[in-house]
Each structure stands twice: as structure tokens, then as C-alpha cells.
Amino acid sequence: MTVRSKSRSAPQGPSPFTLPDKVPLAPGKFADPQVTAKGETRAVVAPEAMRTIWLNTGTLCNLACANCYIESSPTNDALQYLTLAEAERFLAELRETTDPLLADLPEIGFTGGEPFMNPDVIPMLSAALEVGFAALVLTNAMAPMQRHKAALEALRAKHGDRLTLRVSIDHYSQPVHEAERGPRSWEPMLAGLTWLSERGFALAVAGRHLAGESEAEARRGYAALFAEHGIAVDAANPAALVLFPEMDAGADVPEITEACWGILGQSPSAMMCATSRMVVHRKGEEEARVVACTLLPQDPQFDLGATLTAALRPVLLNHPHCARFCVLGGASCSQ
Structure with missing residues (x-):
């Protein structure tokens, strides 16, 4: 979406990543979960062996x-802080499950909001790592993360590269990054990223590129x-530098039908x-x-239950993000 958060700390002016020549989403699209506006059978994705279970730490x-898909801000707690007890409930389910789609899960992901604002983030990270999962944390590497330097170094010393931090840098130039953030x-951000690199953390970066770039x-x-800054990230490696497509739920995009898999060469x-x-x-x-x-x-149509x-x-x-981000954009938040 391109609606700016109402927080006073939001940047001024339009997002530099706003879709150019935006055409509004056509009426009738993504209305029926089973069929498209043209009456074609909507595409469906069956679950396979899980690679990442994400814990959303909260939207704060x-x-x-300027353009946050989840509208995170210093005032938005629509997703409240996940607690250690809640995280442990799901970790226990993973330890005890016999379901083959969950039994060999390699990774727990932590996202927000900014995960390091959650007071239970270090205990949750430790709990996931202690039972043998790899942990991936999405962070802006700013003050909330930097307050946990000692705890992070302790986790790295104990668990090594099973802990990865992925730092969000919206653009490689300061003016564009700050126009968005x-x-x-x-x-x-640069101070936090440099510290992580100097301390030898497993490190990745999430970014974007401008329209026309x-x-x-x-x-x-x-x-x-x-x-320039001695950051140990290979920009040529798509797993180390993840470049995400832009999302705008109000912009027109084709609906994905069963036939699209073959037409697009997608799976x-x-x-x-x-x-x-x-x-x-x-x-x-x-x-x-x-x-x-x-x-x-x-x-609510993507709420799948309590376990x-x-x-x-x-x-x-049945959502524009499914089409623009995942199918046509070929993006995934996991490693």
C-alpha cells in the first residue's frame, strides 16, 4: 500500500518507491476466493514441508x-507483542509434532515491526536456538537492536551462524533510504550494520530498487x-541481498488462475x-x-487457526499481494 503511516515520525513527501503510472485495482477482482472476476478457477497453493515458521513480534x-506493508510505527500495536510463553507454545508444538510437513523444520524467523522493541525478543531467540532451530531476524539495525549488543554477541558465541540478522536498507543511497524511512x-542503520559485520555475525540485507532501475x-x-564500509555481504548473491518488489494493494494486477502456473512457468x-x-x-x-x-x-481469509x-x-x-509480490515478483521472505 502507499498510504503513509499517520505517525509524526514518518518522512515527509511521497514514497520514492510508489508505483509509477498507477492504475487502480479493477472492481470485482479478488472478491471471490474460489474464482476470479473473469470466472476462472483461482490458483491455490498446497502446503509442503515447512522451511520457515515466522514469529511476528508485534507491529510497533x-x-x-512511507510505504510499510504492515503499517508498523511507534504507535501501531495492531499486532501486539508476542510473549515468550506464546512463542514457547509453538516451539513445543514443533518439538512434539509427528506431522511430516513440520517435523524437519530448519528455521524460525522473527519479524515485526522492529523485533528488538519486543521485551521478550532475546529470550525468544534463545529458546528457538537452544532447541536446534536456525533463527533469522529482520531488523533495521538501529537503536532497538543496538541496545542488545551484549546479548547478541553471547548468542553468536554460543550458536554461531545459526543466528542470522537481515538488515533492511531500502536503497543504497542515503537520500532515497531516508525519503522512505x-x-x-x-x-x-549503517552503524548497526557495520557493527554486525565487524563482529562476524551471519548477515544479510533486504533492499529494493527504484522504478526504472x-x-x-x-x-x-x-x-x-x-x-566502502567493509560490510561482509555479497551483493551478487540473491540470498545475501534480497531485493523485494513493491507492494500496493490498491494498484491493478492480474489475478492468478490455475492456468497461470503453466503460462508463467511458475510452480x-x-x-x-x-x-x-x-x-x-x-x-x-x-x-x-x-x-x-x-x-x-x-x-481473515488467511487466518488458518490456532496451531x-x-x-x-x-x-x-485471493489477494493482490499474492499476485504482485509472490507470483509475478517471485519474492519470498525466507532465506
């Missing part, structure tokens, strides 16, 4: 970006930034909802629940 964030967001140009720009197995689920605790609800993916925590086992159900691709 120290930033209010707000003034004074560049230097603190090719992926190759963006990777060259990030590579120059990393080289349902490549979709994020084939191999991941996300735990969220929506404000006002009694318990944490499981949703189909990281992009759609609030849409991971119950959530192993097929997912109908």
Missing part, C-alpha cells in the same frame, strides 16, 4: 516508513556501499505460503494464531 517499530535513519544496477549500487512450490506460516497475536484477540504468510496478518498443525491447509491466492 521505531520508524514509520525518515530523516536521521541512515547513519544509525534494473536489478543489476541496484546490486552494483549495494555492492559499492558494502565495499506453486515456489510460493512463500507453500513452505512458511506466521504466528501473530492481533490486539483484542485471546490468543496468538497462525496466518498463511508474512504479508497478510489481518485478512501450526491446523494451519497446514491449502491457500487460495
Whole structure:
């Protein structure tokens, strides 16, 4: 979406990543979960062996970006802080399960908001690592993360590269990054990223590229930034530098039908909802629940139940994000 957060800390002016020449979403699209506006059978993704279970730590964030898909900000607690007890419930389910789609799960992901604002984040990370999972944390590497330097170094000393931090850098240039993330967001991010690299953490970066800027140009720009500051991230490696497509639920995009898999040369197995689920605790609800993916925590049609086992159900691709981000954009939040 391109609606700016109402937080006073949001940057001024339009997002530099706003889709150019936007055409509004055509009426009737993504209305029926089973069929498209043209009456064609909607594409569905069946669950496979899970690769990542995400724990959403809450939507509170120290930033209010111009175009945040989940509208994280210093004031938005629509997804409340996940607690250690809640995380442990799902970790226990994973330890005890005999379901073959969950039994060999390699990774627990932590996302927000900004995960390091959650007071239970270090205990949750430790709990996941102690039982043998790899942990991936998505962070802006700013003050909330930097307050936990000693704890992070202790986790790295004990668990090594099973702990990965993926730092969000919206663009390799300071003006564009700060146009999206707000003034004074560049230097603190760079300080945190440099610290992580110098301390030898397993490290990745999530970025974007501007309209009209090719992926190759963006990777060259990030590579120059990393080289200038001695950051140990290989910008040519798509797993180390993840470049996400833009999302705008109000912009027109084709609906994905069963026939699209063959037409586009895509496989349902490549979709994020084939191999991941996300735990969220929506404000006002009694318990944490499981949703189909990281992009759609609030849409009730993607709520799959209160347990991971119950959530192993097929997912109908009935949202613009399914089309733009996953199918046509080829993106996934997992490693």
C-alpha cells in the first residue's frame, strides 16, 4: 500500500518507491476466493514441508516508513507483542509434532515491526536456538537492536551462524533510504550494520530498487556501499541481498488462475505460503494464531487457526499481494 503511516515520525513527501503510472485495482477482482472476476478457477497453493515458521513480534517499530506493508510505527500495536510463553507454545508444538510437513523444520524467523522493541525478543531467540532451530531476524539495525549488543554477541558465541540478522536498507543511497524511512535513519542503520559485520555475525540485507532501475544496477549500487564500509555481504548473491518488489494493494494486477502456473512457468512450490506460516497475536484477540504468510496478518481469509498443525491447509491466492509480490515478483521472505 502507499498510504503513509499517520505517525509524526514518518518522512515527509511521497514514497520514492510508489508505483509509477498507477492504475487502480479493477472492481470485482479478488472478491471471490474460489474464482476470479473473469470466472476462472483461482490458483491455490498446497502446503509442503515447512522451511520457515515466522514469529511476528508485534507491529510497533521505531520508524514509520512511507510505504510499510504492515503499517508498523511507534504507535501501531495492531499486532501486539508476542510473549515468550506464546512463542514457547509453538516451539513445543514443533518439538512434539509427528506431522511430516513440520517435523524437519530448519528455521524460525522473527519479524515485526522492529523485533528488538519486543521485551521478550532475546529470550525468544534463545529458546528457538537452544532447541536446534536456525533463527533469522529482520531488523533495521538501529537503536532497538543496538541496545542488545551484549546479548547478541553471547548468542553468536554460543550458536554461531545459526543466528542470522537481515538488515533492511531500502536503497543504497542515503537520500532515497531516508525519503522512505525518515530523516536521521541512515547513519544509525549503517552503524548497526557495520557493527554486525565487524563482529562476524551471519548477515544479510533486504533492499529494493527504484522504478526504472534494473536489478543489476541496484546490486552494483549495494555492492559499492558494502565495499566502502567493509560490510561482509555479497551483493551478487540473491540470498545475501534480497531485493523485494513493491507492494500496493490498491494498484491493478492480474489475478492468478490455475492456468497461470503453466503460462508463467511458475510452480506453486515456489510460493512463500507453500513452505512458511506466521504466528501473530492481533490486539483484542485471546490468543496468538497462525496466518498463511508474512504479508497478510489481518485478512481473515488467511487466518488458518490456532496451531501450526491446523494451519497446514491449502491457500487460495485471493489477494493482490499474492499476485504482485509472490507470483509475478517471485519474492519470498525466507532465506
